[in-house]
Amino acid sequence: xxxxxxxxPEYYQDYLELEKILNSQxxxxxxxxxxxxxxxxxxxxxxxxxxxxxxxxxxxxxVINIFLEDDINESNIATAVSRLDRITEIQKILIDQVGVxxxxxxxxxxxxxxxxVPASGFQSKQFRLIENKLGLDQQKRFTYGNANYKxxxxxNDSTExxxxxxxxxxxxxxxxxxxxxxxxxxxxxxFWKEYESAVNNMLDNxxxxxxxxxxxxxxEKKIHIQHHKNTQKSFGVVLDIDNHNEMVKNGExxxxxxxxxxxxxxxxxxxxxxxxxxxxxxxxLVDIDELFTTxxxxxVLMVSRMIGRxxxxxxxxxxxxxxxxxxxxxVFQDINQLTTFLIPRSSLxxxxxxxxxxxxxxxxxxxx
Numbered sequence: 001x002x003x004x005x006x007x008x009p010e011y012y013q014d015y016l017e018l019e020k021i022l023n024s025q026x027x028x029x030x031x032x033x034x035x036x037x038x039x040x041x042x043x044x045x046x047x048x049x050x051x052x053x054x055x056x057x058x059x060x061x062x063v064i065n066i067f068l069e070d071d072i073n074e075s076n077i078a079t080a081v082s083r084l085d086r087i088t089e090i091q092k093i094l095i096d097q098v099g100v101x102x103x104x105x106x107x108x109x110x111x112x113x114x115x116x117v118p119a120s121g122f123q124s125k126q127f128r129l130i131e132n133k134l135g136l137d138q139q140k141r142f143t144y145g146n147a148n149y150k151x152x153x154x155x156n157d158s159t160e161x162x163x164x165x166x167x168x169x170x171x172x173x174x175x176x177x178x179x180x181x182x183x184x185x186x187x188x189x190x191f192w193k194e195y196e197s198a199v200n201n202m203l204d205n206x207x208x209x210x211x212x213x214x215x216x217x218x219x220e221k222k223i224h225i226q227h228h229k230n231t232q233k234s235f236g237v238v239l240d241i242d243n244h245n246e247m248v249k250n251g252e253x254x255x256x257x258x259x260x261x262x263x264x265x266x267x268x269x270x271x272x273x274x275x276x277x278x279x280x281x282x283x284x285l286v287d288i289d290e291l292f293t294t295x296x297x298x299x300v301l302m303v304s305r306m307i308g309r310x311x312x313x314x315x316x317x318x319x320x321x322x323x324x325x326x327x328x329x330x331v332f333q334d335i336n337q338l339t340t341f342l343i344p345r346s347s348l349x350x351x352x353x354x355x356x357x358x359x360x361x362x363x364x365x366x367x368x
Contacts, residue, residue: 025040025047027043028112028116029115034111034112036108038108038109039111041100041103041104042104045101050124052094053127056130059083059084060130061133063080064133064170066079067177072177074277078277081277081281084285087284087288088287088291091288091292098295098299098302104306109306123152125160131329132167133170134170135169135171135174135331137331139251140251140328141328142328142329170285171254171331174259175255175256176259179256181265196235198348198349201347202343203231207225210228211225237257238264254333255335260338263334263335264341267282267338268343269351271345272351285331285335286336289330289333293329
């Protein structure tokens, strides 16, 4: 039986609870009888950030729930892609908002900056939750003051963030999903040998181009040849499980060998209609990583412009700290680096008949 609709009219103001929202900008400068005009902008910008963070968490949780299911089929992945796409569009707004904040001059900020201490964006519980839900490696998290980042949160926020560190995150779920993809069961096929042969031919051609390039000096050739050797060695992460495990041990790679191979195959054969959604899913994860990196970098430039080399209001090293997080806080770097191992379409080995049959026309993964 459907619920009877209330006869009470629903007004825009009430539905959005605008009374609460529009009365939540309380200027510290006014409380101290030192009115600073731009403090209103500063508060609203950060409140809007937190609202968008809430939406990102909402979408992330829904994607995580999809990948927690026993069965993941093509429609599930399409839904996940759509929600990750929404996150990337929100991220673009977050980046654009930095430009609005930059309409405030450094002198305008100084009018109320000291009234904020020790409040800082570093204390954003929601942003820490986003990082943990995505799967940021806690060993690579950059800290300042040799203290755990949770130390700077209030007690309740610290507890919630700590719990999120041990919850199943999107990186782990992506890895498990890749590991059980049907086209990893190669049996006695020679696919990887054919792929390795195609890689060697490609690398041999690249080396010949370097050696025969008359525009390179002898010194430049040496540099390019060394880079070529490094590239050749890097293929071991895909082709040699011992090499892969060594890279994982040294912190140079995170994704399991099975998952690495599966992700590469999705990238190599993304033109297969059945692999389009998996390819879009992996691409969106890389997009999210890159957009947060861009947002952090824009934040670095803005903070440097506003406070120069001063410490942040939360006690961090300001722009220096933010710059470090830009370098280290990437979650899906392995997926991004798989482009190193792509080869021309003309050199791609034919998919084994067995694999084509297993894929069929419907991408469906069931937990084993």
